[in-house]
Amino acid sequence: MEPKDFLYGRKGPWPQPCPDHPYGESPGVIHLPLGEWIDWWSTVGLRFIIQWPLFTPIYFLQGLFNPGLKKVTDEEFHQYLTNSMMARFITPKMDEVDKKIFASHMKEGKDYYVVDLEPVRVVQLFKGIHASPTKTLLVKTDFEKFEVVCVYMEKTETVLVPADGDAWELAKYFVLQGGALCATMVVHPLQHFPMDSINAITKTALPKEHTLFKLLHAHMRFTLPLENAVLNFKMSLLHDDKWWKTYAPFPGPYHGIRDLLVEGYRGIRNNDSYPPFTYPRRPPKIYSGYGVFLDAYFEDIYAFVSEVTKTITPGDTCVRDWANYIAQWIPGFPNGKEIFEGTTLTEVVAFYLWDVTVGHTIDHHNYGQMDVRKVALRIRQEPPKKGTKMKSLKKLQSPIDLMKYKLAMRLFFRPTVMTRLIDVDYGFKDQNLVEAQKVFKQNLRATDKKLKEQGLTYMDLNDIANTIQF
Template sequence: MTMSDLPDQFLYARKGPWPQPSPSHPLICADEVLNIPPMEALLFNEAIGARYLQARIGYPAYAAQYSAAVSSWKGVTLARFNEIMTTTLFTRFRVRMQDEEIAACRKAFADEQDIIDDLNSGLWTKYDFTAMKLIDPLEGMYVAPTKVFFREDAQGRNCCRIIEVDGLLMRDTDSSFGIAMVYGLQGASYHVLFVVHPALHFPMNSVNAITKTALPMNHPIFQMFAPHSAYSLALDNAVLESAESVVNNNAQGTRFDPLTGNAYNLKLLFGAGYSGLTAEKGYDPVAYPEYDYMNPQYSNAQHPLFDTFYGNWLARYFEDAFLPFCTVVADYIKQNGDMLAYTRLWARYLNTHVRGFPGAEQIAEGDTLARVMAIYMWNGSVSHGGDHWSFSNQITAVEKCLRIRRAPPETRNEAPVDNEKDPIFSPNDMQRAALCQYMFFQAWAIQPNLVDTKYALPIPGLLQAAAEFNQNLKKVNQALLKTVPASDDPLGPTAVTNCQPLEPIESTPRQSVPYERTIPQSIQY
């Protein structure tokens, strides 16, 4: 296939979108795409923006009902806390506990032999949420740097034994452990929303924009990426810059912002997820690594402690479906001089805008191009969709603890959590959380979803690879999907499967999964 240099062979005649530094934090955040093609803005408004408007009108009644239902919330049990932390997307945060942290725990609990024995044995891991100290909370609300420590026993079961909140170490038998778990849930939720999940969104905007501007429309990379790129430029711009975004400075003036700070301050966590945080600034760099395009987070040798169900779910889709498909297409590109020349130019541009993206000289080496392609396509569908599905279906709005109105514990012997006696949140806080859960956190796949995606590839051999990709997606889904009983607790998780399904599940109304909850084609919510 010959590549043409004529401007009309490019989607926007070479005048398309291009990344530029973040207006808020240009030195630490991913580049943004601020000039959205009108066609894409219109598509977003009709397909996604309209749903937001409908939700704002029709959903507040349910949000008020939800707020009333959880008004007497008494926190989570230790069993439920362990379940949330070890079976959901929160396992993204699992890293090894440092020796100095174990030593500090030994000192704090020196007179408690059972915990000392545990500290001397087994694998200890942690969930580090110390970047919460970057947040300046709204008046009357609290945040705290928090670490959650787990011990893995001989049977591989993980149980939280110790939590550190703002320097205070508490163990699982302390009366303050209930409020400590609330701060642990808050830290995990904010780190999903502002540290790890934004890394699935915003660095990919540069890939999206440069692909649409610098590659001819008949280039296989363009054809592979186009289905996975339709909505995200406009969506991410709305998230970052819209006057009514939940991460905008005046979002508290809306009825659906459930957060505890203004946008400029909260976006410091975006920087933590992209530029990382260093030991020199008092952080564990293993918990806050710098973003690297070529090292996405799933269970593999680079992320050994992400060997959880969720990490393996991500890995199987990447390794068994996306990578084989992209390898066939990448090999075809590398055998065509014109295609490869454009690919090298594309890589040179992206190497300057996205941390870790290979340059022109590296892009054709080994399986680099195949991995670059697989990462983009998998990131916008499986990894992004799975995060939303888990965050909304496996963790309820009240369990996210997005606003806390009870101060962090100062001793190990404080009162248990009881929202009626000592409010954790106000009714308005929870109405906002329920509405935000429905509008923004919930999965809302637009047709076609991932399994229904078609690729405009130029030769029969590549079309056959696309057909095999579709079959491999279904094999992975069949191997990993498991229908489980829905909770009878009206406040409990509504999930009826252990992971986001590839296709709708039809059974009883209580246990059905509609099309919009399936794995999406692209970032569209």
């Protein structure tokens, strides 16, 4: 094959150690083709440039006239923890520390789970703003149904229950703050940055007419410039702390926030809730309807990918080399020999497609729906202990805090879909694969309908993006 048979003439993007955290974060893709930058700036980047100055004064005035936090009922607290993206943290794996902390609150014959938000410990805090690692004990009441039992505040070494009045009310905000920080900065980045190596190597190492290239490349637009901007631009939320960043909502400087990414990728020693990242073969188990929703779409994607990979000859040289290249950069990714064992190729490709479409979009959609006056990133009172009296809700979050949070929601967290999964076209020439694409879309629509009938209305199929583009 000649260079012209490849997207960038074999001179395309390639992974390298991430400049800011070469030993702590997943590899980055720093050097990108000009065409990808132009495409991104004329769409995604342009939206940022327009909306940032436009909405800054609007959100400041909204924060000025409606400051502070809103009351979070126990039912709302329960729903946030067990029926949203925060449900990712629910686990039956209680380590010895957990068992010791909650020993007096656990009864024989009950099934207990924990929501461990330990990574918050690495967050450095601005003056007057507070955060605390927490652990929340849940008891199982039915199939993937739970009740909140109590909360452990690490900063005050206190276990709080609903009967603790103000202290309990304040504790709920700290748990939700930790859930928001860990969801957006510990777990969610694993859906972004490890996948960049696959994106870059696919564009550079696979011929344009190869079936695997067509299958993957259809889900790669906008992503590499976006990731580069997030990790390396001076204007990024994860780079530098400047007074003019009216969209920077976090409770502390970027060094501590950036360390949250390291906690997710490298894992936390002696904490079963945060293992080191290895490339998954299917979505992680989520003990919630949220997980049922995600799994349903994965099955559709897996079935489609299986039909496509059947047409790839075992031992295909291009696929072998592709896997060998990626395995050097992504922990747990199969090498050129392992990729042809059993259903391995189908599994790794199906996970990639699911991750950059359904898995990524629903997290942004779900977080974007959360009330910024209930799920706060900045709390202006110290973590509670028994007997703590809570300040007025209006004093727990300032107008500036709200302005920054609302602007970040609009610019970064809430999804703005440019291309949709349901509109994807792989450009297959094989008529069997063209038909498989049609069946795939039919199955997606059937799943959308079935999930709605089951009451699992986390998001509409028409709102699922085709790539990581926000």
